[in-house]
């Protein structure tokens with residue numbers, strides 16, 4: 001950031017603080033401590049050699065000011081009416097760009113956080129609403145000067161540019177010591193998802209212009225983020241996670257399609273299912289918190305909003321086609337905070353093909369012919385969506 005603009009920002013900020021102060025004086029005499037937002041954590045991660053991401057965890061949304069100072073290079077983040085939580089945890093991690101973090105409470109009621117830099121950086125900040133296991137967050141991206149962040153390019157644009165096959169990543173849910181849901185007859189979700197994924201792969205690979213990649217080819221447990229990495233390494237244009245549901249009531253049945261939400265789940269049921277599917281990593285021996293941190297700090301990106309829209313559109317067409325071969329549990333694409341869907345650069349959907357807890361659906365899911373029908377329906381939905389877009 002240019003030093004002049006930093007000085008101007010500082011001046012403007014001071015002005016706004018004075019007016020805020022006046023407003024507070026004129027207000028009632030409620031306790032300031034009660035009125036304050038609590039800062040509960042500062043997390044630092046090196047997203048790449050020239051990109052550092054800092055995430056502030058907050059008890060609620062907060063107004064903030066951010067500006068750069070030089071000699072030595074610093075970034076200052078002022079959080080208005082904010083206090084440090086008693087349990088505040090600050091990452092003391094340094095990165096290629098970041099040397100250290102300091103904080104101080106200011107008389108004005110602001111909490112000032114100063115980042116000491118090793119290089120000049122351009123900061124970019126944005127707020128995130130509570131989502132799944134995460135609360136209010138303020139994200140500050142620091143890019144080394146002379147580096148421009150990757151522009152937002154949709155998978156369709158990429159494809160037009162390179163004229164390559166449309167690559168579909170098929171993620172057979174669960175695996176290894178994580179069986180997923182288990183039906184009355186002992187049908188394991190992990191086996192059904194792999195069977196359907198393999199059938200889809202065959203269908204896709206014999207269609208010109210399409211190629212399929214599986215995140216797992218056999219009965220093994222793969223961490224959620226490794227599934228996403230595998231798809232990304234293959235430069236997939238679309239990510240499909242396959243599952244089979246279960247519920248305490250055997251009467252509940254039907255397929256659902258989910259897309260990621262950044263703003264909480266679209267229904268209680270959606271939240272419940274997301275929690276259940278996300279637990280896969282707990283069984284794999286790493287904590288949900290670990291993974292969640294990583295996903296929050298590395299995978300979240302501004303382009304995610306655009307990708308979610310893409311995911312919803314793909315999801316709707318897939319749902320329509322599944323509806324031709326199965327009962328639907330939800331006639332609309334549901335949204336929730338699925339960890340496996342947090343791939344910021346490709347549209348991603350999660351399909352609950354049916355309920356293993358429903359005896360008649362369990363029987364259908366075990367049936368190879370029905371699996372083939374499902375595979376065909378999902379692929380038809382994808383093709384229909386792409387045709388509509390004339391890609």
Ligand SMILES: [Zn+2]
Nearest residue numbers: 173180243244
């Ligand atoms: Zn599952």
